[in-house]
Amino acid sequence: MKAWxxxxxxxxxxxxxxxxxxxxxxxxxxFPYVYNHNTYDELTLCKAGMHGSIKxxxxxxxxxxxxxxxxxxxGKIVKGAxxxxxxxxxILNLFDGTDVLKKFARMCALDVVDLWDAPDIVIDYxxxxxxxxxxxxxxxxxxxxxxxxxDxxxxxxxDxxxxxxxxxxxxxxxxxxxxxxxxxxxxxxxKRLYRxxxxxxxxxx
Numbered sequence: 001m002k003a004w005x006x007x008x009x010x011x012x013x014x015x016x017x018x019x020x021x022x023x024x025x026x027x028x029x030x031f032p033y034v035y036n037h038n039t040y041d042e043l044t045l046c047k048a049g050m051h052g053s054i055k056x057x058x059x060x061x062x063x064x065x066x067x068x069x070x071x072x073x074x075g076k077i078v079k080g081a082x083x084x085x086x087x088x089x090x091i092l093n094l095f096d097g098t099d100v101l102k103k104f105a106r107m108c109a110l111d112v113v114d115l116w117d118a119p120d121i122v123i124d125y126x127x128x129x130x131x132x133x134x135x136x137x138x139x140x141x142x143x144x145x146x147x148x149x150x151d152x153x154x155x156x157x158x159d160x161x162x163x164x165x166x167x168x169x170x171x172x173x174x175x176x177x178x179x180x181x182x183x184x185x186x187x188x189x190x191k192r193l194y195r196x197x198x199x200x201x202x203x204x205x
Contacts, residue, residue: 001073002092003052003084004197008065011094021069023094029087043087045080050089056197057190058082060101068097068197093201100196102129108189 012018013027015035021027033040033048040048052071053059062083075087106126113123119140125133 001077001084003054003071003073004056004059005052005069005071005089006059006063006065007067007069009067011067014064021091021094023091026088026090043076043078043085045078045083045085049085049087051083051085052089053083055190056193057186066096066098066101067094069094070201093204095200095204097200100200104193104196107192
C-alpha cells in the first residue's frame with residue numbers, strides 16, 4: 001500500500017538506531033520489537049511496525065523534519081484513522097521538501113489573506129516567497145496582530161507570520177490541525193499538497 005512518511009533533515013529513522021534512510025531500500029520491523037521499554041510481538045499503531053499515512057496532510061502532522069518519502073508498506077497492515085503500520089516499508093522516492101513546504105504554507109495563507117487588510121509587502125511575500133522580504137513581513141504582521149483580537153483577521157495575520165518565519169514542516173503541519181474541523185478545507189489542502197509532492201517526485205525522475 002503506497003503512503004507517505006516524513007523524516008528529519010538527517011534522513012534518520014525516527015526509532016531504532018537512527019539508521020540513515022535511502023531511496024530504494026526496504027526497512028523491516030523485526031519482532032519481538034522493543035519500544036519505550038515495552039516489548040511487542042505484533043504490529044501496533046504508534047508503537048511497533050513501519051508507519052506511513054495514505055494522505056500527505058496526515059503524514060505532515062507526524063513530520064519530524066522536511067524529508068518527504070513516498071513509500072510502499074507491505075505485509076500485514078493495520079489501519080488507523082490517519083496512518084497505517086505494516087511489517088515492511090520500501091522507500092520509493094525521497095526528497096528534501098523544505099521549499100515545497102514553505103510554498104504550501106504560503107498558498108494556505110493566501111487562501112485567507114482577504115480576511116484582513118494585509119499590507120502589500122505581505123501579499124508580495126506570500127505570492128513570491130522572496131526571502132529578502134522576510135524581516136519586513138514579520139514587522140508588518142506583528143504590528144497588525146498587536147491591534148487585533150483573535151478572530152478571522154487575526155488568524156490570517158498569524159498564517160502570514162508563520163509562513164514567513166517558521167520551520168517549513170512545522171508551519172505546514174499547523175495547517176493540518178487548523179483545517180481539520182473543516183472537511184472541505186482539509187481535502188482541498190490535502191489535494192494541493194499531494195500535487196506539490198508528486199510534482200517534486202516527477203522532477204527527480
